Amino acid sequence: MNKRRIIENVIHGVFLILGLVTVGCVLLITGYLVISGIPAIREIGLIDFLFGQTWASTAAEPQFGILPFILTSVYGTAGAIVLGVPVGFFAAVWLAKMAPARVKGVVNEAVSLLAGIPSVVYGLVGMMVLVPGIRIFFDLSDGASLLAAILVLAVMILPSIIKVSITALEAVPREYEEASLALGATPVETCFKVSVLAAKSGIATAVVLGVGRAIGEAMAVMMVSGNAANMPSLFESVRFLTTAVASEMAYSSGLQQEALFSIALVLFLFIMLINATLNYFLKGKKEA
Numbered sequence: 001m002n003k004r005r006i007i008e009n010v011i012h013g014v015f016l017i018l019g020l021v022t023v024g025c026v027l028l029i030t031g032y033l034v035i036s037g038i039p040a041i042r043e044i045g046l047i048d049f050l051f052g053q054t055w056a057s058t059a060a061e062p063q064f065g066i067l068p069f070i071l072t073s074v075y076g077t078a079g080a081i082v083l084g085v086p087v088g089f090f091a092a093v094w095l096a097k098m099a100p101a102r103v104k105g106v107v108n109e110a111v112s113l114l115a116g117i118p119s120v121v122y123g124l125v126g127m128m129v130l131v132p133g134i135r136i137f138f139d140l141s142d143g144a145s146l147l148a149a150i151l152v153l154a155v156m157i158l159p160s161i162i163k164v165s166i167t168a169l170e171a172v173p174r175e176y177e178e179a180s181l182a183l184g185a186t187p188v189e190t191c192f193k194v195s196v197l198a199a200k201s202g203i204a205t206a207v208v209l210g211v212g213r214a215i216g217e218a219m220a221v222m223m224v225s226g227n228a229a230n231m232p233s234l235f236e237s238v239r240f241l242t243t244a245v246a247s248e249m250a251y252s253s254g255l256q257q258e259a260l261f262s263i264a265l266v267l268f269l270f271i272m273l274i275n276a277t278l279n280y281f282l283k284g285k286k287e288a
Contacts, residue, residue: 030268037265040064040258049262055229055239057248057256064259066244066266072232073241073270076146076221077214080153084214085207087154088161092206095162096169097191108166115159123223126152131224138235144226146238152220157210164209168202169195208278215271218242241267 041049044064052065095104126148135143172195180190196203218240226237227247239247245260245267252260 033261033265033268036258036261038262040255040262041265043255044259044262049259050266053231055244057252057259062256064255066241066263068229068231069239069241069244069263070266070270072146072225072238073215073267075232076149076153076225076238076240077211079146079150080157080214081207081211083150084154084157084210085161088158088206088210089165089203091158092162092165092169092203093191093196096166097195098187111159111162114155115163119156119217119220120223122152122156123220126220126224134235140235142226142237144224144237145235146225146232147234149221149225149238149240152224153214153217156217156220157213160209160213161206164206165199165203168199168206171202172198204278208275211274211278212271215267215274216242218246222246241270 049064049066050070051067052063053067054063054065055068056063091107095107099107127144130148130151131143131145133143134140134145134148176194176198177190180194181187185193221240222243225240225243227239227243228237229239229244230236232238241263245263248256249260
């Protein structure tokens with residue numbers, strides 16, 4: 001009995017240490033970004049940095065306005081969510097509750113494969129297929145645009161949304177669905193009015209993961225968006241917050257490098273704000 005208790009205490013201690021390491025890593029990243037990003041914001045000025053419309057970090061008189069990057073990231077993420085969430089949600093519902101077992105197995109494997117594809121491959125396919133297609137279809141001079149980035153991100157977030165939503169839907173107790181069917185509801189009504197509502201917390205988590213994937217993607221977006229520091233327009237080349245850091249960090253120095261760390265800090269705070277907002281609304285719904 002004492003031996004079992006010792007083993008349980010050891011395991012509990014290991015889990016506690018791992019949890020503290022995770023929290024410590026988050027605090028370390030936060031502290032590093034704050035320490036590295038604040039000096040540039042202080043020198044440039046918070047208003048000029050956040051709301052300036054011109055980014056010319058290598059000019060004779062450099063300017064460090066990141067409003068185009070912020071708006072591009074917001075529009076790109078919102079567009080990817082608008083396109084990707086409905087597709088991922090309905091695909092998850094169909095796979096979890098309606099699809100034949102053999103079809104479900106095949107599609108699940110395809111979704112898992114989609115999740116394992118490196119982002120650079122998404123970017124390469126987008127650059128070779130999607131960008132020329134947009135250029136020809138819309139009769140543009142260049143198809144590298146915000147639209148191309150939105151479409152690529154919409155595809156990239158599908159695996160996260162589908163897999164997590166399926167897990168949440170399959171965790172709904174079968175008794176809920178049987179009770180609904182016994183009361184005369186159709187299978188489709190039971191699926192959307194019982195199973196989906198019971199799994200809404202897990203589905204919301206899937207959306208949060210999708211948002212995080214869309215906001216944090218850099219390589220694929222850089223390859224299809226044109227990577228130009230313009231104010232966002234659907235058919236214009238644009239630059240995201242992530243690609244702004246990735247494209248200039250290798251050769252940056254001085255104030256330029258500090259400004260890139262400030263962009264990373266803004267991106268980090270932006271993601272935290274979205275997660276906190278979603279968690280707040282989810283907790284509010286649960287309490288209600």
